[in-house]
Amino acid sequence: MNLPGISLAYLRARPLATALNLLLLALGIATIAVLMLATRQLEDRMTRDARGIDMVVGAKGSPMQLVLSAVYHLDAPTGNIPLADARQIERNPMVKQAIPIALGDSYHGFRIVGTSHDYPAHYGARLAAGRLWEKPLEAVLGADVARASGLAVGDRFVGSHGLAAGGELHEKFPYDVVGVLAPTGGVLDRLVLTPVESVWKVHEHEAEEARERGRAIPGGGGPEITALLVQFASPIAAATMPRYVNAGTNLQAAAPAFESARLFRMLGVGVEVLRAFGVVLVLAAGLSVFIALTQALEERRYDLAVMRMLGAARGRLMALLLIEGLALAAAGALAGLALGHALTSLLGAALRAQQQVPVTGWTWDAQEAWLVLLALGVGAVAALLPAWRASRAEVATVLAEGN
Amino acid sequence: MLELNAVRHRYGARVALSLERFSAAQGERWLVLGPSGSGKSTLLHILAGLLRPTEGTVKVAAPIGIVPQKLHLIGSLTVEQNLLLAQYLADAPQDPARAADVLRGVGLADRAAARPRELSHGQAQRVAVARAVMNRPRLLVADEPTSNLDDAHCAAALELLETQAAECGATLVVATHDARARSRFEHRLELAA
Numbered sequence: 001m002n003l004p005g006i007s008l009a010y011l012r013a014r015p016l017a018t019a020l021n022l023l024l025l026a027l028g029i030a031t032i033a034v035l036m037l038a039t040r041q042l043e044d045r046m047t048r049d050a051r052g053i054d055m056v057v058g059a060k061g062s063p064m065q066l067v068l069s070a071v072y073h074l075d076a077p078t079g080n081i082p083l084a085d086a087r088q089i090e091r092n093p094m095v096k097q098a099i100p101i102a103l104g105d106s107y108h109g110f111r112i113v114g115t116s117h118d119y120p121a122h123y124g125a126r127l128a129a130g131r132l133w134e135k136p137l138e139a140v141l142g143a144d145v146a147r148a149s150g151l152a153v154g155d156r157f158v159g160s161h162g163l164a165a166g167g168e169l170h171e172k173f174p175y176d177v178v179g180v181l182a183p184t185g186g187v188l189d190r191l192v193l194t195p196v197e198s199v200w201k202v203h204e205h206e207a208e209e210a211r212e213r214g215r216a217i218p219g220g221g222g223p224e225i226t227a228l229l230v231q232f233a234s235p236i237a238a239a240t241m242p243r244y245v246n247a248g249t250n251l252q253a254a255a256p257a258f259e260s261a262r263l264f265r266m267l268g269v270g271v272e273v274l275r276a277f278g279v280v281l282v283l284a285a286g287l288s289v290f291i292a293l294t295q296a297l298e299e300r301r302y303d304l305a306v307m308r309m310l311g312a313a314r315g316r317l318m319a320l321l322l323i324e325g326l327a328l329a330a331a332g333a334l335a336g337l338a339l340g341h342a343l344t345s346l347l348g349a350a351l352r353a354q355q356q357v358p359v360t361g362w363t364w365d366a367q368e369a370w371l372v373l374l375a376l377g378v379g380a381v382a383a384l385l386p387a388w389r390a391s392r393a394e395v396a397t398v399l400a401e402g403n
Numbered sequence: 404m405l406e407l408n409a410v411r412h413r414y415g416a417r418v419a420l421s422l423e424r425f426s427a428a429q430g431e432r433w434l435v436l437g438p439s440g441s442g443k444s445t446l447l448h449i450l451a452g453l454l455r456p457t458e459g460t461v462k463v464a465a466p467i468g469i470v471p472q473k474l475h476l477i478g479s480l481t482v483e484q485n486l487l488l489a490q491y492l493a494d495a496p497q498d499p500a501r502a503a504d505v506l507r508g509v510g511l512a513d514r515a516a517a518r519p520r521e522l523s524h525g526q527a528q529r530v531a532v533a534r535a536v537m538n539r540p541r542l543l544v545a546d547e548p549t550s551n552l553d554d555a556h557c558a559a560a561l562e563l564l565e566t567q568a569a570e571c572g573a574t575l576v577v578a579t580h581d582a583r584a585r586s587r588f589e590h591r592l593e594l595a596a
Contacts, residue, residue, distance in 0.1 A: 001484055001487040009480055012479070309469050310534075311494070396444075
């Protein structure tokens with residue numbers, strides 16, 4: 001027999017109220033936890049995917065769209081750019097490295113990216129099997145692609161036109177799988193890599209057909225790529241190169257760091273609204289705990305008076321109700337965190353199924369400790385007034401009322 | 404022993420109790436009689452230390468065991484836990500063997516795991532007495548222990564209090580308006596309305 005034991009006995013004696021309070025608290029904490037886990041992982045992942053890429057050069061249009069399509073492979077590209085123009089950028093002395101990106105096709109929703117060996121090297125990718133491509137129509141699969149498709153080294157597959165699944169199949173140009181990358185935890189995992197020449201070869205006939213019809217299409221005037229991922233040779237280039245590209249050429253330059261920060265600011269409004277919703281849920285739970293404890297106090301005023309009669313100090317009665325509030329809050333916080341992690345795992349599975357940036361619930365964020373403290377704080381505050389009232393009640397008066 | 408001198412207690416302007424002198428030697432059995440509103444409960448609360456009188460001095464040997472009229476057993480705890488709670492709240496070591504002894508003494512050895520709602524009124528009253536004597540009180544006070552009881556149960560309730568008080572060597576003070584109790588007590592304090 002001790003205070004926590006008595007508190008738990010009281011909580012067990014009111015299973016419905018206890019369960020409802022736990023549920024409210026858990027839902028609030030889970031909402032905040034999911035947002036916390038998902039946004040942190042997305043931010044980490046986007047930061048990692050854009051690391052070392054100072055500038056993206058592509059067709060004129062939305063700079064954010066250019067970054068999303070060329071760096072994160074999430075959006076449609078803004079268009080194509082002539083290879084000759086890209087080469088000019090590449091030769092600029094302020095450019096340390098420029099990696100070409102050529103998009104256009106996909107395999108079961110995974111993007112086929114024409115590029116150079118510098119691209120997997122940039123992300124420090126290792127081969128889990130096979131080798132890198134050496135000639136057109138050889139392909140290296142990212143880890144997620146290999147796992148989802150079941151393809152392995154030596155297999156052959158056909159890409160479909162467009163970046164979404166269900167496009168026209170390029171059956172005349174099958175790819176040979178020559179390598180599979182080990183998981184990188186980044187964007188490469190969900191890409192099919194091939195030399196830029198593969199993309200040109202597959203789309204050659206389109207350019208010819210267009211020329212025959214006298215219509216200009218991307219690639220019609222010479223080889224094209226979709227974008228160039230640029231790393232600067234010196235920090236000064238960050239001030240001059242984008243301006244040079246945007247004002248002095250027909251191309252567009254965008255900074256991944258700036259655009260992803262802008263994206264998170266925009267998303268941030270929604271995230272903050274959801275987070276506020278989570279806080280409101282937690283506060284509502286706190287209010288519910290307060291009402292439950294206040295009601296419990298009314299139901300238990302004789303019990304508490306008897307405890308005083310049996311010798312309990314005022315502080316002990318306060319502690320009894322505080323422990324009850326804190327026990328509810330702690331259980332609610334733990335249940336909420338477990339629920340939050342489970343929901344994040346489900347969200348991750350859903351995103352993975354759509355070839356989107358995946359998140360996992362199997363990770364711990366140090367910030368979650370603050371959620372536990374928030375819940376405990378709410379529980380303590382909710383219990384404080386009933387606890388104080390319990391400690392101040394005049395025992396003889398209460399017992400006399402009972403007579 | 405207990406000793407009260409010139410004790411008065413007021414609720415606002417109303418005088419609830421006025422007692423020039425009341426003293427009892429250790430082990431004596433006292434009956435406090437009086438109609439409703441005469442101050443019996445107020446006197447018991449003062450004796451139990453739950454109420455500080457507006458005036459006067461009170462000397463009471465501790466510890467004190469109390470059997471309230473409505474019994475007020477803690478419904479979410481078992482019978483045994485109700486008994487151990489008395490020790491815990493009085494900062495005494497919790498002694499399940501003592502609880503078993505006391506329950507045997509009140510004839511409820513087999514009801515230790517029961518909840519108060521599973522008990523009859525008579526059983527609940529015995530548990531309340533058992534709880535009051537858990538800490539071997541020097542003073543045992545009981546408020547209207549015979550109300551709503553038939554003659555047989557009235558006698559049994561008073562006998563239980565007498566036996567348990569005697570086992571502890573406690574002074575027993577029973578407050579009641581029930582005239583049936585009068586003959587059992589050698590010492591009586593009559594309060595007027």
